[in-house]
Amino acid sequence: MSVHDITLTVNGRKVRLTVKSNELLLNVLRDRLLLTGAKYGCGIGECGACTVLHGRECVLSCFIPAVCADGWEITTAEGLSKDGKLSVVQQAYVDKAAIQCGFCTPGMVIASTALLYENPEPDEAEIKDYFRGNYCRCTGYAAMIEAVKVAAMRMKERGCDDEEL
């Protein structure tokens, strides 16, 4: 098995790693960097629990060999909150009771953040379209839709730029 030296920027911090070619980004994040926010739910890109940000886009970390992520800027759910303060999206999830068991939540808040980067004022149809790849077995999704809308509204009211998402 060949090994590769890669550099990732994870939640704003640069890390250098030597990875095997069969090592997945999800396993590197969880087992080696101990960032367990991204979850294993299916291992083959079906459920969305492993979703992380690559720049401003959602990617499924269980699907990506770590070697392919060389040079990427990655943000996990842990990295969305800064100095112990939840991001606007995370806070909206808390306030709208959009969290039950919490296992899909890290992936959901990441996906919501990416959606708001792309579309700062999504309507319900656009939110639904964006979340088709993220399963939640607990909530029935309604509270999540409301959370995304609340996050969008708060961003607009505060005149925040999307760096603060």
Place this chain on the structure above:
Amino acid sequence: MQILSDSLIGAVTPRTDAPAKAAGRIQFTSDINIPGMMYGAILRSPHPHAEIVSIDTSAAEAMGAVCLTYEDINPVLYNERSVSIPSATYRDRTVLPKKARHCGEPVATVAADTQELAFKALKELKVTYNILEPVFDPMEAMKDGAPELYDTIYLGDEAVKIHNNIGVIRNIDEGDCDAGFKAADRIFEHHFELERIYHCQLETKGAVCKPEPDGSITVWATAQSIHANRQLLGRILGLPLSKINVKKLPFGGSFGSSIQVNTVTPICASLAMKAGRPVKLITSREEDFYDHHKYPAIFDVKLGVSNDGRLTAAHVKAVVDFGAHQIQPMAFLGCTAGWFASLYKYDGNIRFDGIAVYTNKTPCCAMQGYGNPQINFAIESMVDIICEEMGFDPIDFRLKNYRGPGEEFWGQGPTIRSIIKSSGVEESLVEGREVFGFDERTAPSSKNGDIRRGIGLARGFHTSGTAGPKEGEVIDYSSATIKINEDGSVDLITPVTDHGGGTCDALKKIAAEVLQVPLEMIGLSPAETMNTGYDVCTHATRGVYCGGAAVYHVAMKVKDKLLETAGRLMAEHAYNLEVIRDDRLGQGVVQVKGYPLKKMTVGEIARQAQIMSWGTIAYTDSYRQRNCPPCFTTHFVEAEVNLKTGVISIPRVLIYGDCGTAVNPDLVKGQLIGSFNRGLGYTLYERLAYDGRGRLTNSGLMTDYKMPTISEMPSVEDIDVRICHTYEPSGPFGAKGIGEAALASVQAAIANAVYNAIGIRFFKLPITPEAVLKELKKKARER
């Protein structure tokens, strides 16, 4: 149990674990990492029925793996589910079997330094199987000459011979059914079939086990009952319970999937003990798909009805294919009979003939409702048929016949019964009729076009817990410890687990309300078997009602001690004192009743008690509820059927939940909406199909299993959720449960709405587009 106007009970307060969950910082089992840990993996049977002749582990061991087979793990005969009393529990399995009885059954296990090495070692295990003929169909399994899964199993300590794969027969007869049917003017009989489905809780089952230097073991596992896990591990590992510590963890959804001690837990613990090192074993999604399923059911239902709209008798025959091991189909049949018996009065004439059959399929376990959604679909569809054919109003008919206040409710089969004291049925049906515009619905025959809409309703319930005035087949009590700290803050230690619905938040609120502490001053302590009394399990919608009652009971004792201590400090009789929450001071204050100038903060009292060496103001106890009140639900659904494609969608739904006092109203609504989503799946999409060789046709893939996603839900503004205005006198602050009730009537409500749209009655779930198109064609031919 008076609720004050500024009460925490009923107030919307963001759940306390939500920030950590949002930030991805809550640790689930799979997030536990221990230095020096090994990784476990399980070899599973590729055959549905095969004797294991030998397992050669030498090549795997040569790679450095630790291996275990049936020869290595203590062959304790057990039932994974231990909420029933031992004499009502069939035992048929060991951790690793000598004979595999379903595809995916664990056969051997390894642990190695890396996951990669563990999987490589797994491939080196050489198993010689003697392949046996399998049987998959329950009707075939009962025939003479069918392959037999078992010869002898045990009921409690008594050996039981198994004939024709019949695991359990449970017949219940009350009143006089024959006379009841004779008294009927019309008799309705229908056959219903419900498929196996899968929990698909987002976190797959797993365990992390760490042997400790003193010979004990610490266990992190996906578990609805930490104490059940500890007790079974004690028997399997041959250790005193004081040497087994199972930690309480959040888990990624459950829906019943961990009501039992999952096989992965004793496997992981045995690996860790053999290796003398920590072992982590997290199952894959595909493995989880083969681990446990929801019980399928086949029902033949017969109802007698009088011309004046009274149900006079009911007879249900049930056949249940529960798979390769008993995870209590006996209790399942009893419960199913109970839900059926408690839905309507039937003039007291009921008969239930239940039979549960072994097949070479995945064992079935609890899944939100334990027979309730199954039998509710049958009975509530029948009620719709009766009303349609005899011209009764579906709401009036239900109001006339339902079992309500003053009547008996079976909370967990025939041995657990209590009297109904609170009911939101009338409120939900009468108000719902107006709110949903139920009376504006038109007959199926008056509709045309390719897109047709219909309105349907169904009502249901579930129990709150499994306790009655008399102890029955099921164990039910809970425990709690509460202590007041020297700054007025409070620690709550509870063994009650939280599936994600917010049970533990409710428990915190109950303690905070009794002791009048601000919510942020009460902490939920990490809990484990070592520092908690017994709690049977978070199942049967008992978390808030039973777990909460234990917390309430202990909090009241702590309050007594607090007032008594304050009395000594303030030179007042305790009965002259009261404690009230002072949000300005950020803690509770004890004051003289009617003379609030004389007061001390709770923190001062606790600190003085410490300085005077009087002791900590704390209490520990167990508590058993003595009722099993039903929490009722009603679903009004509008369904839209596309006649060209057969696709059904749900434009609108009105949901009523009767949970007594809603401790956390937003979380109650979350339960009701989440359950509606799962009910959509159960009714329209989900089905575990087998390929004839014992394999699942979805191959362990979630997308091929077809659960509802966000796209199938009605729009947010078309989901109307209402909480009934009821108060359960036996519950903590008037609360009962909601969890499982939330699913009970979804299926029938959707099916009844589909009937109203296209005039076709579906007796099998799921109602797939293919099924709709087939029935439409049949109907067109008949015309």
